[in-house]
Amino acid sequence: MNKSQALKLSTRILIVFTILILVISLYSILSLIFSITSGTSNMNLDKNESTGDYMLSFSLNPRNNAFLDVSLFLEIKIFDLNKQVIATESKYVIIKPGGTQSLSLNLTIPSEFVPEGDLEKAQGYFQLTMSIKTLGDLIGLTQVMRIGSGGK
Amino acid sequence: MKVKIRSIIVATLILILFTVLPLASPMLIPQEFFNAFSIQAGIDFASLLNKVAMIGLAMGILVLLRGIVEKNSQAGLTLSIINKVFWFIIVLFIIGMGNIERFGLVVLGGSSGDNGATNIVTLDLRLIVYLVAIIITIMIVQSIFEYQESKHTPEPLNITHPRENSGNN
Numbered sequence: 001m002n003k004s005q006a007l008k009l010s011t012r013i014l015i016v017f018t019i020l021i022l023v024i025s026l027y028s029i030l031s032l033i034f035s036i037t038s039g040t041s042n043m044n045l046d047k048n049e050s051t052g053d054y055m056l057s058f059s060l061n062p063r064n065n066a067f068l069d070v071s072l073f074l075e076i077k078i079f080d081l082n083k084q085v086i087a088t089e090s091k092y093v094i095i096k097p098g099g100t101q102s103l104s105l106n107l108t109i110p111s112e113f114v115p116e117g118d119l120e121k122a123q124g125y126f127q128l129t130m131s132i133k134t135l136g137d138l139i140g141l142t143q144v145m146r147i148g149s150g151g152k
Numbered sequence: 153m154k155v156k157i158r159s160i161i162v163a164t165l166i167l168i169l170f171t172v173l174p175l176a177s178p179m180l181i182p183q184e185f186f187n188a189f190s191i192q193a194g195i196d197f198a199s200l201l202n203k204v205a206m207i208g209l210a211m212g213i214l215v216l217l218r219g220i221v222e223k224n225s226q227a228g229l230t231l232s233i234i235n236k237v238f239w240f241i242i243v244l245f246i247i248g249m250g251n252i253e254r255f256g257l258v259v260l261g262g263s264s265g266d267n268g269a270t271n272i273v274t275l276d277l278r279l280i281v282y283l284v285a286i287i288i289t290i291m292i293v294q295s296i297f298e299y300q301e302s303k304h305t306p307e308p309l310n311i312t313h314p315r316e317n318s319g320n321n
Contacts, residue, residue, distance in 0.1 A: 145270065
């Protein structure tokens, strides 16, 4: 086998390897997204009557149905109108193939940011960041969703 | 100057599929679809089609040129290297959904509405781009080796039998 034949063979092996990595990684990411969207997730908002603070809790139970370890990073942030962070909480978990991991985020919105104790009148932003990565965090997908309240 | 008929046919097909069709598609597809797609996915569809047309044109020219030059010549080697680099750009274009400069980092979505609603999805495929870059580099080195080997291969000699020579004398 001469030099160019050896290079030709290594190119073909690398092409197959790259396609395999792409397919398996995308499958791992998409299967976790499917598990999150189709599985059970809860979001509760409770008011502490004694302090007037609001407690936001978010939990989900994703399952990794793919062949690679998948890492999941979840972050919730609540901003005021000046984009100052009022409350934030984040979690990072690694889910093994075939495994399930429960995840819960708990945030406290202080009463001073809730006008007249009514959350409907509060103005600010809610931001959810979800990052799913695989293959040692080399391939991944990140989604940032932000919505404003109070007409902002 | 000889041009291979096969190259002309392939170049024409490429020009029709990747240059003429993308440029004509705004007339064939309703404008509402383009607007909806651009808002939902955060992609400038008109700009994307123009880029596809440019790539189609460049690809067509490359195919034509490869039909003209001899494979084992220096021009053939240069064209082969340009072709491989061009394919790398196409891979970047596909992976980056039209954004070559992002180098495998696909960003979709955007902001809309008065309430500051934002939805941004980022797909990180830089590892794939690095692997493709390695593959293209190896392919370029392979082309150079093939060119060198073709130069070192002795040309077939016109050998005549000694008796024929002596008979002629």
